[in-house]
Amino acid sequence: MATKRCRGNGEGAIYKGSDGRWRATADLGWVGGKRQRKYLSGRTRAEVAEKLRTLHRQQEDGIKIVIGDKPLTVEQWLTYWVGHIAPGRVRPSTLATYRGYVRNRISPVLGRYRLDRLEPEHVEAWRNGLLSGGLAAATVLQCFRILSRALKVAVQRGKVPRRNVCTLVDVPSVVREEVRPLTAGQARAVLTVAVTRPNGARWSVAVALGLRQGEAIGLPWDAVDLDAGTLTVRQALQRRPWQHGCDGDPCGRKRGGNCPQRHGGGFFIVRPKSRAGRRTITLPPPMVTALRAHRERQDADRVTAGDLWDNEHGLVFTRPDGRPIDPAADWREWKALAKAAGVAARGDRRSR
Incomplete structure (x- = not known):
């Protein structure tokens, strides 16, 4: 005669159904005059017992137990996270x-999985697929970190009843290329060509002081004391991409910038992320001379532009009408300047 197996601690009532699956019923107490129960199932008794223990731990930790809702997919959670949680934690840029990496790199592969059933092997296959597809290791690493933060x-928040699976997967290894600064001869060649171009002092600031792109084109006159x-570096200029504003009635345009109801884009001034980002730099005498000459040229531009002049932020380097310089246009100007000076355009848009 078989002996009846005793229930383990916290297992509750676990039984085997007529379809061969194991099931359990968890009593969640009374809510709004109704007794709340959550039904669990699995292929084995051990699987259901673990689910039941996890549920009890969530109750003890004060985590709200959701009843009746369909399980979230990875794509649904990432969409919610990037739309409602991440905006309060990172800069708009x-x-x-x-958003771009979630939409183009993560969701197409991992989005279909249930959030609570995402396995380390799924993440490993996704990571390897990006690398074998030719995506740079640094980009894959960034995608991996985005996924890990969301998970x-x-x-x-109790959406996943176990640890973040990304912690069980090795991150992509990245070999950083050594930054090669301009030689003294190359710097002189760049500055010689720069004086013949509009906003030539902008490149003197980049070469002599090492300001990042956003810091240079976002530099205000009241942060410069020529006497x-x-x-003083205390802000930077960023251009944020436009977002679609037609969710209820899609306009059919691929880019948010072409949407008739676009929002959230344009030029913005941002502050340094840390106290170390705010700094005061001593200007060499030639730089003071160059900035004085630049201010005179900008005054002349203001007179020529007349009512069209619009320098809302009092920026040092602007377009002829006073408006901010587009970072993409600034990058193209740098490449043209470097080519004219016989110097390879190095670095990224952060430091020139």
Whole structure:
């Protein structure tokens, strides 16, 4: 005669159904005058017992137990995370990068999986697929970190009843290329050509002071003291991509910038991420001279533009009508300048 197996601690009532699957019923107490129960199932008794213990742990930790809702997919959670959680934690420019990677690199492969059933092997296959497809290791690493951050919040909020699976997967290894600064001769060649171009002092600031792109084109005049010979870095200019505003009635345009109801884009001034990003730099005498000459040329541009002049932020380097310089246009100007000076265009848009 078979002996009846005793229930393990916290297992509750576990039984085998007529279809061969194991099931359990968890009593969640009374809510709004109704007794709440959650039904669990699995292929084995051990699987259901683990689900039941996890549920009890969530109750003890004060995590809200959702009843009746369909399980979230990875894509649904990532869409919610990037739309409602990430905006409060990162800069708009970073958020735009997150959205692009979620839409183009993560969701197409991992999005179909249930959030609570995503396995380390799924993440490993996705990571390897990106690398074998020719995507740079640094880009794959960034995608991996975005996924990991989203899953970390999912664990914290009880959407996933176990650890973040990304912590069980090796991150892509990245070999950083050594930055090769311009030689003294190359710097002189660039500056010689720069003086013949509009906003030539912008490149003197980049070469002599090492300001990043956003810091240079976002530099305001009230942060420059030509009498004292100092420049204070306290802000940067960013261009945020436009977002579609036609969710209820899609306009059919691929880019948000072409949407009739676009929103959230344009030029924005941002502050340094850390206190170290705010700094005061001593200007060499030639730089003071160059900036004085640049200010005179800008005054002449203001007179020529008349009512069209619009320098809302009091920027040092602007277009002829006073408006901010587009970072993409600034990058193209740098490449043209470097080519004219016989120098290979190096670096990224952050430091020139």
